[in-house]
Amino acid sequence: MSHTVTLQPFGVSFDCAEGETILSAALRNGISLRYGCKHGNCGSCKAQIAEGEVDQAHASEVALMQFERNQGLALLCAAVPEEDIVIELADDYTEEELSSAPPIGDYKARVVAVEALTHDIMRLELKLQQPDFMRFNAGQFVEINVPGTDAWRAFSMANPPSEPDRVVLMIKLLPGGAVSGYLRERARPGDPLNVRGPYGQFSVAPGVAPIIMVAGGSGMAPILSMLNELAEQRTTRPIRFYFGARALRDLFLTEEIAALGRRLPDFRYVPALSAPEPGDRWDGETGLITEVLQRHSGNLRGSEAYLCGPTPMIDAAVEVLKAKGMFSTRIRFDKFVSTAG
Numbered sequence: 001m002s003h004t005v006t007l008q009p010f011g012v013s014f015d016c017a018e019g020e021t022i023l024s025a026a027l028r029n030g031i032s033l034r035y036g037c038k039h040g041n042c043g044s045c046k047a048q049i050a051e052g053e054v055d056q057a058h059a060s061e062v063a064l065m066q067f068e069r070n071q072g073l074a075l076l077c078a079a080v081p082e083e084d085i086v087i088e089l090a091d092d093y094t095e096e097e098l099s100s101a102p103p104i105g106d107y108k109a110r111v112v113a114v115e116a117l118t119h120d121i122m123r124l125e126l127k128l129q130q131p132d133f134m135r136f137n138a139g140q141f142v143e144i145n146v147p148g149t150d151a152w153r154a155f156s157m158a159n160p161p162s163e164p165d166r167v168v169l170m171i172k173l174l175p176g177g178a179v180s181g182y183l184r185e186r187a188r189p190g191d192p193l194n195v196r197g198p199y200g201q202f203s204v205a206p207g208v209a210p211i212i213m214v215a216g217g218s219g220m221a222p223i224l225s226m227l228n229e230l231a232e233q234r235t236t237r238p239i240r241f242y243f244g245a246r247a248l249r250d251l252f253l254t255e256e257i258a259a260l261g262r263r264l265p266d267f268r269y270v271p272a273l274s275a276p277e278p279g280d281r282w283d284g285e286t287g288l289i290t291e292v293l294q295r296h297s298g299n300l301r302g303s304e305a306y307l308c309g310p311t312p313m314i315d316a317a318v319e320v321l322k323a324k325g326m327f328s329t330r331i332r333f334d335k336f337v338s339t340a341g
């Protein structure tokens, strides 16, 4: 039996099918609630249930603690209504935001290229076939179906929205990972792949504020999409891009980023190695990327930041940025938490 979900204070309602999460039902109905990982792990979709019971057995104990559950909070990506539900949205939601996301769809795609960017990051290029283009915002992600299974995994677009017929992904190979295994062992040009999306709300806010970008590893992907779009828009905003890698063998696309820099009038790329290997010839920055950010930047009041990569890097970067005067509302991030499950 389906249940009705009502979003207050706007009185917007939609139907949630039996067993469906509130977030899936909202997105299916074209309603853009805030969220991050879609898998109960990051906490971005936390909201107050004002009326009705939900089942959220799949929400992580860390992303939603017991005392929060007792206060009636829920992770909308994991919460399945048991009856009609009323949600009291955060004060800063607007009705316009609820209708702002590009449409989400199911796509059939083919693999065009699979190639190594580093020893453990692969580039996967897909050509969309049916439908043959996807409207998305720089910073958004898609989910791909692991061939031969019913598992789906999230990966951010590295190409800009001006290339709507293809999807370029940068994928970190994980030991025992489902997508990782496919890429290592079986992926070939011509393979069919099911893709769905676009998802996510990580995107560059319009304006003129100076921009700080911080990425680690495959967190490069959405940042590259954003940088390409900013270059296409001929932005004059000052941009500083801090990229953290362990050793020289973990740096990639250095030439491409230098070329982007030539299209941006006030751009600086600051790569840093946290654990250079013996024999690495490197006279650039060393240390954790957050330490480099701490050393390099002055007062950041009035600037804004876009962060992407592992959770500990993002959490540390947020603290550095706030200590340098950046308002937390001007810090946007995408945590690459696990989407297994």
Ligand SMILES: Cc1cc2nc3c(=O)[nH]c(=O)nc-3n(C[C@H](O)[C@H](O)[C@H](O)COP(=O)(O)OP(=O)(O)OC[C@H]3O[C@@H](n4cnc5c(N)ncnc54)[C@H](O)[C@@H]3O)c2cc1C
Binding pocket: 036, 037, 038, 141, 153, 154, 155, 156, 157, 169, 170, 171, 172, 173, 174, 175, 176, 177, 178, 179, 180, 181, 200, 218, 219, 221, 222, 334, 335, 336, 337, 338, 339, 340
């Ligand atoms: C919004 C979003 C966007 C993302 N974009 C990207 C992207 O562009 N590129 C990219 O490489 N990854 C990205 N990720 C992370 C990616 O979705 C997961 O890491 C994915 O599950 C890996 O797939 P897999 O099938 O290879 O490994 P899985 O089969 O999912 O996992 C294998 C093992 O690794 C662990 N694991 C999974 N993910 C992580 C992780 N991130 N960190 C540490 N351990 C992990 C699992 O718990 C499991 O033990 C994104 C995640 C989110 C939420």
